Amino acid sequence: MFGPQAAEMAARVERLKQERDAVLLAHYYVAPEVQAVADYVGDSFALAKLAVSLPNRVLVVAGVEFMGESMKLLNPEKTVLMPDPGADCPMAHMIDKQTVDAARAEYGDDLAVVCYVNSTAEAKSLSDVCVTSSNAVSVVRAMPQHHILFVPDRNLGRYVAQQVPEKHVILNDGCCPFHAAITAQEVERLKREHPEAPVLAHPECTERVLALADCIGSTAEIIEYAATHDALEYIVVTMKGVASELERRCGASRRFLFVQDSECPEMAKISLAKVASCLQDMTGEVRMADGDASERAKASLERMLAYAGR
Known part of the structure; x- marks a missing residue:
């Protein structure tokens, strides 16, 4: 599938994973060669x-x-490594404490701060619950509060508001600049x-783009739609990195069409060489400060998992 140099690097990664008792978790948007060696x-x-x-250390x-x-x-007891610690999500930082404090002051106990998982630990610590693009609608609908401050993504928040009109959803001025550029x-x-090609769009896209979609869903939901429908072509309105998994799941008989330049440059920073290097030297370790903020952030994530288990 890949050239000799990539194959050699992949073999090195596999060997290092065994030596370090490590597991490689890769996002759909990273390079195909990284996805290929991921567990x-x-x-x-x-x-x-x-x-x-997972039992891995x-x-x-x-x-x-x-x-x-x-x-x-x-997983506070485990060692977490990032192949490129500088790879960041711009949207994750598009929320500040003043916005949350102002909403809590205005609406009191009848406000829930709902935080998209694509956010910093600090943003999560300010929130009542985290959500994903696949469960945001159901979680917001289930919240006892009438007023919902949805952070940080205004596009996903707007989509949620349209699906749950009985709630008052307050939008934050943040977005994924790469999805918003489509x-x-x-x-x-x-x-x-x-x-004849169905349009499959991620809810981080703008309202005008979502109005053209036959399916609006998370990356995983987009893949599942394509894998379970019969069309031979699909217009996929999210980052091109997902093409590898779409092709793996759906086979060579399907064609996936992406808009130009729909690539996440931050995810593109993750290379096979960087994966091997961080495993070799155990670099890029993620450390979280002890304290109330980390505990609150963890609690919002655990509530997300609890909602997902319902």
Whole structure:
């Protein structure tokens, strides 16, 4: 599948995993060669949920910073390594304490702060519960509070608000800049060129883009839709990294069409060489400070897992 150099590096990674009692957890958006040597490939929620049950002493997270933080919060006794600690999610930082404090002051006990898992540990510590793109609607619907401050993603928050009109959803001014850059005009062009292809869109996209979608869902839900439907072509409106898993699940008979430049440059920082290096030298370790903030962040993640188990 890959050239001799990549194959040699992959063999090195496999050997180091055995030596370190390590497991490699890779996000769908990282490079195909990294996904190919990963023990598990999934979205940030699936990997965080899975990691809690794994016996390995070392967790290597091929993803961005908030994923490493979540893994460490949920597995404080394990060593969590990031192949590139500088790989970050811009949206994860698009929330501040003042926004949360102002909403709590205005609505009191009838407010719930609902935090998308794609967020920093600090943002999680300010929140009542974390959610994923797949369970955000059901969790918000189940919350006893009428007023919901949804952070940090305004696009996912707007989608949730449309699905749960009985709630008052307050939007935060944050977004994934890479999903938000995908335009409705680009999707419409692909629809004209491929009129039979269903449009599968991630809810981090803008409202105008989501209006064109046949399926709106998390990365995992997009993959499942394609794997269980009969169309030969699909317009996939999320990051191109997911193509590897789509092709693996659906086979060579399907064609997946992406808008131009739909790549997460932060996930692209994760290379096979960096995975090998962090395993070799045990570098890029994630450390979380002890204290109330970390405990609150962990509690919001645990509530997310509890809701998922219902």
